Each structure stands twice: as C-alpha cells, then as structure tokens.
Amino acid sequence: MNTAEAAGAAAVASARHDDILVVTIDNPPVNALGVDVRRGLMEAIEAADADPAVKAVVLLGAGRNFLGGADIREFGKPPQAPALPDVCNRIEACSKPVVAAIHGAALGGGLEVALGAHYRVALANARLGLPEVLLGLLPGAGGTQRTPRLIGAAAALELMLSGRHIGAREALKLGLVDKVEEGDDPVAAGLAYARELIASNAAPRRTSEGTALADRPATQAAIDAARADTGKKARGLFSPLKIVDAVQGALDLPFLEGLALERTLFLACLDSPQRAGLVHAFFAEREAAKAPETRSAQPREVNSVGIVGGGTMGAGIAVAVLDAGLPVVMIERDEEALARGRANVEKVYDGLIAKGRIKPEAKEAIMNRWSGSTAYDALSQVDLVIEAVFEDMAVKQAVFKELDRVCKPGAVLATNTSYLDIDQIAASITRPQDVIGLHFFSPANIMKLLEIVVPAKVAADVVATAFELAKKLKKTAVRAGVCDGFIGNRVLAVYGQAAQMMMEDGASPYQIDKAVRGFGYPMGPFQVSDLAGGDIGWATRKRRAATRDPQARYVQIPDRLCERGWFGQKTGRGYYLYPDGARVGTPDPEVEAIIDAERRRAGVTPKTFTDEEIVRRYLAAMINEGANVVDQKIALRPLDVDVTFVHGYGFPRYRGGPMHYADTVGLDKILADIQEFAKEDPLFWKPSPLLVDLVARGANFASLNK
Structure with missing residues (x-):
C-alpha cells in the first residue's frame, strides 16, 4: 500500500457485516471531503463491486456528522484526484445497492455524495443542505442535476438558492430521503435498511434517472419563476442565476451533458471575485469570534438576563434573549412604561403568529419566561444585565449606580450604548471589572451584528461571557475597543x-x-x-x-x-x-x-x-x-x-x-x-x-x- 492509499484507508474504513459492507468516513472534526476521503470512498466502492460476497453497501460518517462538505484546508490549492464529481458518479454506478445513512450534517458535497447513493435513510437529527450559494458557488458534484431529478425543479431551486439547512422530516416530505429513523445509531439504521433492500431484491436506484422533471411545462414554469424572482432578490450576485441555468440544463440535457454544463458554470463561479469576497466573509466571521479573551478565560454561567428599558431597542434585545430560551426580567421607570415594554415584546411575536411562523401557544410559552418590575431589586439574582436606556451619560450612570447596588457579586453588567465612553460608565461604580459593552443593532432581534466593546478594566471572563452569549443569541460577534462610536x-x-x-x-x-x-x-x-x-x-x-x-x-x-x-x-x-x-x-x-x-x-x-x-x-x-x-x-x-x-x-x-x-x-x-x-x-x-x-x-x- 502506498502513502496515498494508506491515508485514504485511514480516513475511510470498511467493515463487513455479513453480506453488507459498511463504509465509515472518519475525518474529524466534521468529516470534510478531503482528498483522502475521496480516495477512500473510491477504493471502498471499487472493492464492494469486485467482491461477490457483498450484496449492499452502507455509507456513513463517524462522530457527529455524515459528511460536512468541502475540506477548507484545500481551498486555493491545486485540485487532487479523484474529483468529487467522479466519486459521486462512481458511487451511483455501483452494481450493488448503496445506502447513505445520514446523521448530523450532510451539507454541500456531503449531500451530493448521499445523492450519488441509491437510497437514503436519515436519523432525526440530520441536517441537509446545498449552501454553496453562500460562498458564491453552486453545487459542483452533480447537485444541480440530481436534486431536481429527485425532488423537482421548484424544491431543488429553493434549496440551492436559499442555501438553508433542512431537517430530516422536511427532507422526507420533499423526497430527498427515503425514510427517517428516530434512533441515534447510523450503523443500525443503515444496516436495517440495507437488509430490507436485499430481502426485496431491490436493484440500485440511480438518482440521475429520477423522473421528477417529467412534466416539462410545469418544470419550465418553475424555472422561469425562480429566474424572475432571483433576478430581483439576488441583484448584483453572480452565482444564483448560474444555479438557475444549471437546473435549466437538467431539464434540457441528458444527464452527462448536464454534468458538463454544471462543471462549466461551477468553474465560472470559482473564478468570480464574488466567490473570493464571500469566502473571505465566511472565514472572517469565524475568526472574529476568536477574541483573545475567549482563549484565556472560561465564560461565567448565564441562566437569566435582566434588561433595563423597554423601548424599541430594549424590547428587541428581550426578544433575542427569549428566543435563546433564557428568562428575562425587564425594568422600567413606572407601570405604564413597563406595560409598553411588554407590548413591544408581544408585538414581535404577534407579527410572527400573523405570518404563520409560530402558534399562539408558542408565544404564551415564551412570554411565561418574561417578567417585569419597576424596582431594580428584581434584578438581584440575574446573571447578566443589559442596560438599554436613553443615550445620555448621566442617565446611564444613574442606571449603573442602581445595578451596582442590587446585582449579586459576579453578575455581568452590560451597556448597549452606541457611542458613549464605557470606561467612564465603569469608573462610576465599585465593580468596573464586571462592566462591558454589548452594542446591538436595531431591530436587535433581527440584526446579526453584536459589537462586544471591551473597556480597560473588564475581567477576561466577562469578555468570554459576552462572546458565549452572542453564540446563544445567534449573533455575529466582533470585539471592539472603547472610543466614540467603537468600530462601526x-x-x-x-x-x-x-x-x-x-x-x-x-x-x-x-x-x-x-x-x-x-x-x-x-x-x-x-x-x-x-x-x-x-x-x-x-x-x-x-x-x-x-x-x-x-x-x-x-x-x-x-x-x-x-x-x-x-x-x-x-x-x-x-x-x-x-x-x-x-x-x-x-x-x-x-x-x-x-x-x-x-x-x-x-x-x-x-x-x-x-x-x-x-x-x-x-x-x-x-x-x-x-x-x-x-x-x-x-x-x-x-x-x-x-x-x-x-x-x-x-x-x-x-x-x-x-x-x-x-x-x-x-x-x-x-x-x-x-x-x-x-x-x-x-x-x-x-x-x-x-x-x-x-x-x-x-x-x-x-x-x-x-
């Protein structure tokens, strides 16, 4: 065995279970589709085809994921064989039924591998998606050709143009997977399904031969609608319309010609400056979350949050915190203002009910975690307080004087100021080490950015706590120093x-x-x-x-x-x-x-x-x-x-x-x-x-x- 073969074998292991070959991808942390995984998959399928004792193959991932997509370590490097489209084609060409047993993430190229398999079973925790559009690309290993043939053009285009992840139940409803199992063992689920297929003498069922595009007029109408909608929504973007072009190819061309078109369009996206910009943004977001303090200190525990101020900003922050599953205690100056603050919060959820996004009982459950008071003493046991009052230094210092009086030792005291000197706010109380800036952007429950403003005397674990809170709130956090206006x-x-x-x-x-x-x-x-x-x-x-x-x-x-x-x-x-x-x-x-x-x-x-x-x-x-x-x-x-x-x-x-x-x-x-x-x-x-x-x-x- 040469070095390349040994590496492929290490990343992909095969084991016989009677007459079923279980092929396990093991490339931590997310089972990315690096060259060793691609080689290992190719060799495993070749071996299964050549072994008369093997009647079916199960593909699955070790750890928490099936396959997490491209290996970022290969970005910008010369491509190494085998290319992912060739791997997917070889899986699909296998003469024995191939089952993809999906748990955790099957995203991008990971889902394309699953689409190359003949059958798909998903565990309840599976997340599937083709998010390449978010990086200025399109699915380049058959995704634009197999997906519409399997689930129809309208559903395939929505999935690819949104870049969203879907759960196992939605995937089943769309026809992206064949069945969903409730357990947590992909080996058991894959073996059980493979045995069913063997018992019924099921032949390989190739996604490339799917018939979901058979109604040509309806398919063309779906593509035309997507093209018109994308032209409006994705103004200035390069790859979305290329995705529509690729699906048009799936309708108009034989499968192999469609793959060739997909490859041409993929390479055009790869060469686009937009791809470089989107990839930079993708990695920059991940790097921004790695502040020095997050490496040197453990965050404090936050199980409850106080919010001072129930205006537009305070209510938006309250919604973001409630949506993260945390209880909120809101403070306002009088009962009338407190009632307005609660109404501001409820208005957001009423809007979601009107749009059919949540049910009234969900709103009721959320609002059960909201409480309000006109007395600062109600904050005595919360773990973190966010001040969201009028942008005036004297007003904010008066709030922090009260927080200093009533909050328990170790509570994090945060200000939502947009401009003011947080060092000056911190210096006005006896615990400057607990004071930090959390600058939300309005509307706070929707806007993703959270500037975490780090004053001179704050403790490192308070900064780490702020970044951990940002994760819980699903915010994109950026560390900023203190000056007039911070970064933005x-x-x-x-x-x-x-x-x-x-x-x-x-x-x-x-x-x-x-x-x-x-x-x-x-x-x-x-x-x-x-x-x-x-x-x-x-x-x-x-x-x-x-x-x-x-x-x-x-x-x-x-x-x-x-x-x-x-x-x-x-x-x-x-x-x-x-x-x-x-x-x-x-x-x-x-x-x-x-x-x-x-x-x-x-x-x-x-x-x-x-x-x-x-x-x-x-x-x-x-x-x-x-x-x-x-x-x-x-x-x-x-x-x-x-x-x-x-x-x-x-x-x-x-x-x-x-x-x-x-x-x-x-x-x-x-x-x-x-x-x-x-x-x-x-x-x-x-x-x-x-x-x-x-x-x-x-x-x-x-x-x-x-």
Missing part, C-alpha cells in the same frame, strides 16, 4: 460626513443614494438616515459640538432638516417624503431648495459628480477610517472591520467587506485617491498612517489578519 459608528461618522460634503458640493442626496445602491448596498446613506431617524445623528452632532475642530468642515444641511422636525420616516419626511406612512420615500423638492440655499450660504459653487466618483469618495473615506480603527487597536484586525460592515451596515457581502475590497482594488490606488481628495480638504482627507505604511511595504490588509 466611528467609521460611519466619517463616510457619512464624506456623503454630506458631496451633497453640499453638488451631488443630490438622491444621486448619492442611487450610486451607493449601485455598488451593492440595499440602501443609500440618506435613506438609512431617514430610516434610523435624523434626530439620532443630530443629538450626536450637538454632543460633539464642543470638541469639534473649528478648522474642520461642517455641513449644516442635516441640521436644517432637523430644525424643521423632519426626522425621516417616523415624521413623514426627512431627505425623502413619506406620504401616508409610505415605507419607500420619494424625492422632496423642498429639500433640494434647502440644499441650494445652504450651498449659497457656504459659498460653494456646485459641481457634478459621476456615480463612480461618488462611490470612490464614499469608500475611500470608509477604508481610510477603517485603517485608523485597526491602527489604533479599536479593531483587532481588518477582518473585524469587514465583519462589522457586512453584518451591521449593509456592505455587500459578496465584496467581502471594505478592507477586503480595498485589497482587491489595490491599496496604492486607494491611497492615491485620498491624496488627490486631500488637495481640496487636507484636514478631512488625511491618509491613515497604517494605509501609508502598507503601501510603502507593498503589503495589504489581508497580511494583518494572520
């Missing part, structure tokens, strides 16, 4: 200012929004301001007025709108008009008149901007301040900035994040842009020392992620 809002303030300066210099807010949407954002900065409420930014500007550099340019247009009470959607007008409670705004001629008047007051002669020039300035400001945030250790690495902006600020995920995007453009080009803009305003367009250093060294942001 600090950078937002700078590129928001760049947008305002372009508006005063001649671009309309509507053109700026359109240009930013064209880059891939769901909304432009002025639409976001109207959605969040212009009064929030106004309050921040007034708070910073005393410390603002008198030499710095200050655009007063937003203040003129706020002075009129035009705060955005909630007041029916902001930069846009929102008649009759409309959710989508229309341009407002009066706003344009105010902008013209402000240009005259400031002595600005308007100039024209192309959309491309708008995007260059907008992103240069964002990238430059992102570099400052990394340079000053507010963010640990550039990838932390990327994760923050992808999950909290709408940066297009397929571009990877602003720092990854800067690498793809070239840092020398970004720096040249900033130096060019600095001729107009050297104070605002001051290049980040980190950016200057990286360009001088010929390095990039990615080099700092290691």
Whole structure:
C-alpha cells in the first residue's frame, strides 16, 4: 500500500457485516471531503463491486456528522484526484445497492455524495443542505442535476438558492430521503435498511434517472419563476442565476451533458471575485469570534438576563434573549412604561403568529419566561444585565449606580450604548471589572451584528461571557475597543460626513443614494438616515459640538432638516417624503431648495459628480477610517472591520467587506485617491498612517489578519 492509499484507508474504513459492507468516513472534526476521503470512498466502492460476497453497501460518517462538505484546508490549492464529481458518479454506478445513512450534517458535497447513493435513510437529527450559494458557488458534484431529478425543479431551486439547512422530516416530505429513523445509531439504521433492500431484491436506484422533471411545462414554469424572482432578490450576485441555468440544463440535457454544463458554470463561479469576497466573509466571521479573551478565560454561567428599558431597542434585545430560551426580567421607570415594554415584546411575536411562523401557544410559552418590575431589586439574582436606556451619560450612570447596588457579586453588567465612553460608565461604580459593552443593532432581534466593546478594566471572563452569549443569541460577534462610536459608528461618522460634503458640493442626496445602491448596498446613506431617524445623528452632532475642530468642515444641511422636525420616516419626511406612512420615500423638492440655499450660504459653487466618483469618495473615506480603527487597536484586525460592515451596515457581502475590497482594488490606488481628495480638504482627507505604511511595504490588509 502506498502513502496515498494508506491515508485514504485511514480516513475511510470498511467493515463487513455479513453480506453488507459498511463504509465509515472518519475525518474529524466534521468529516470534510478531503482528498483522502475521496480516495477512500473510491477504493471502498471499487472493492464492494469486485467482491461477490457483498450484496449492499452502507455509507456513513463517524462522530457527529455524515459528511460536512468541502475540506477548507484545500481551498486555493491545486485540485487532487479523484474529483468529487467522479466519486459521486462512481458511487451511483455501483452494481450493488448503496445506502447513505445520514446523521448530523450532510451539507454541500456531503449531500451530493448521499445523492450519488441509491437510497437514503436519515436519523432525526440530520441536517441537509446545498449552501454553496453562500460562498458564491453552486453545487459542483452533480447537485444541480440530481436534486431536481429527485425532488423537482421548484424544491431543488429553493434549496440551492436559499442555501438553508433542512431537517430530516422536511427532507422526507420533499423526497430527498427515503425514510427517517428516530434512533441515534447510523450503523443500525443503515444496516436495517440495507437488509430490507436485499430481502426485496431491490436493484440500485440511480438518482440521475429520477423522473421528477417529467412534466416539462410545469418544470419550465418553475424555472422561469425562480429566474424572475432571483433576478430581483439576488441583484448584483453572480452565482444564483448560474444555479438557475444549471437546473435549466437538467431539464434540457441528458444527464452527462448536464454534468458538463454544471462543471462549466461551477468553474465560472470559482473564478468570480464574488466567490473570493464571500469566502473571505465566511472565514472572517469565524475568526472574529476568536477574541483573545475567549482563549484565556472560561465564560461565567448565564441562566437569566435582566434588561433595563423597554423601548424599541430594549424590547428587541428581550426578544433575542427569549428566543435563546433564557428568562428575562425587564425594568422600567413606572407601570405604564413597563406595560409598553411588554407590548413591544408581544408585538414581535404577534407579527410572527400573523405570518404563520409560530402558534399562539408558542408565544404564551415564551412570554411565561418574561417578567417585569419597576424596582431594580428584581434584578438581584440575574446573571447578566443589559442596560438599554436613553443615550445620555448621566442617565446611564444613574442606571449603573442602581445595578451596582442590587446585582449579586459576579453578575455581568452590560451597556448597549452606541457611542458613549464605557470606561467612564465603569469608573462610576465599585465593580468596573464586571462592566462591558454589548452594542446591538436595531431591530436587535433581527440584526446579526453584536459589537462586544471591551473597556480597560473588564475581567477576561466577562469578555468570554459576552462572546458565549452572542453564540446563544445567534449573533455575529466582533470585539471592539472603547472610543466614540467603537468600530462601526466611528467609521460611519466619517463616510457619512464624506456623503454630506458631496451633497453640499453638488451631488443630490438622491444621486448619492442611487450610486451607493449601485455598488451593492440595499440602501443609500440618506435613506438609512431617514430610516434610523435624523434626530439620532443630530443629538450626536450637538454632543460633539464642543470638541469639534473649528478648522474642520461642517455641513449644516442635516441640521436644517432637523430644525424643521423632519426626522425621516417616523415624521413623514426627512431627505425623502413619506406620504401616508409610505415605507419607500420619494424625492422632496423642498429639500433640494434647502440644499441650494445652504450651498449659497457656504459659498460653494456646485459641481457634478459621476456615480463612480461618488462611490470612490464614499469608500475611500470608509477604508481610510477603517485603517485608523485597526491602527489604533479599536479593531483587532481588518477582518473585524469587514465583519462589522457586512453584518451591521449593509456592505455587500459578496465584496467581502471594505478592507477586503480595498485589497482587491489595490491599496496604492486607494491611497492615491485620498491624496488627490486631500488637495481640496487636507484636514478631512488625511491618509491613515497604517494605509501609508502598507503601501510603502507593498503589503495589504489581508497580511494583518494572520
């Protein structure tokens, strides 16, 4: 046996159970489909075919999963034979019935292997999916050809275009698996099914010969509907429409030609910059969760959570905590406010009931974990408290004084502040080691980002506790240092200012929004301001007025709108008009008149901007301040900035994040842009020392992620 064969044998073991060959994939931690697994599977199927004593084959995974998809250690490396499509084809070509016994994850290539098998039995804990679209790819080992032939085009397209994981029961209903077993032993389930097949003289049943596409008109209608829907929902994305093209091939072409088309489309996706951006985002999220404190300290136990404040943010946080199965104690200043807080929480669940997402009894069970009080003493036994009151230092310090008085020793005391100095909050009480920032994004029960803000005196196990809580809440956590605005809002303030300066210099807010949407954002900065409420930014500007550099340019247009009470959607007008409670705004001629008047007051002669020039300035400001945030250790690495902006600020995920995007453009080009803009305003367009250093060294942001 040569070295390659030995490695394959180690990753895939075969054992005879009477006349059934059980083939076990054992490649910890998730049974990824590395080259050794692929070789081992190929050899096992060859051996089964050649052995007359073997009447059936069972494929299963050791440990907690069947097969977890591609091996990330092979990303970016030259491909090694056998390729996964060849493995799946060889499994399907086996002359003996092959049963896939699925438990845990069967995702991506793992599910494609199962589809290559002739029969599939799933344990109740199985999770199946084809999530390649989330990495800018499509299933490339027969998934786009076998899945629609097995379960029909509509179901197959939904599965592939959503990238979602489904459970065993749903898989059975779709026809993706043949039966579901309740036990926890895949060997027993696989053997039992194989014996049934042998007893009934069942022949191999090849998925490639499935008949679910037989009704051509209905199938074509499903593909056309998916194409139209995908064109709207996946605007700017490359791989989703390629998935639709591949399924069209499954309808139009013989199986082998369909596989060839799939391979061509897969390679096109592989070469796309979007694939690189999505893969970067995927790995960056996992790295962001590995803060130094999570390696050095064990988290404290959190079995109950207190929330101070029942407004929009407090209620959203309460829902996120309740959804994680934890009890919540909400504190408000009086009974009326407490009733509103409870109503805010119930409103979320009532909306889910109306959409058929949960049943009324589920809401009742959840709300049984909610309790409220107007007395801080109700928090005496909770393990963690999140303060979500008005963004004012004195108000927050008053809350923390009460928490210091009533909370038990070791309780974690968290503030949801968006901007304020958490070191100052911590210094106001006797236990600064227990104070941390948990900056949720609104609506807190939906938005994935959670900035975990680490003040100077906090204990390492409190930071570890915050990251563990983020996992329970299914949030994407990013570690941030203390400064005005932390990572996200600090950078937002700078590129928001760049947008305002372009508006005063001649671009309309509507053109700026359109240009930013064209880059891939769901909304432009002025639409976001109207959605969040212009009064929030106004309050921040007034708070910073005393410390603002008198030499710095200050655009007063937003203040003129706020002075009129035009705060955005909630007041029916902001930069846009929102008649009759409309959710989508229309341009407002009066706003344009105010902008013209402000240009005259400031002595600005308007100039024209192309959309491309708008995007260059907008992103240069964002990238430059992102570099400052990394340079000053507010963010640990550039990838932390990327994760923050992808999950909290709408940066297009397929571009990877602003720092990854800067690498793809070239840092020398970004720096040249900033130096060019600095001729107009050297104070605002001051290049980040980190950016200057990286360009001088010929390095990039990615080099700092290691």
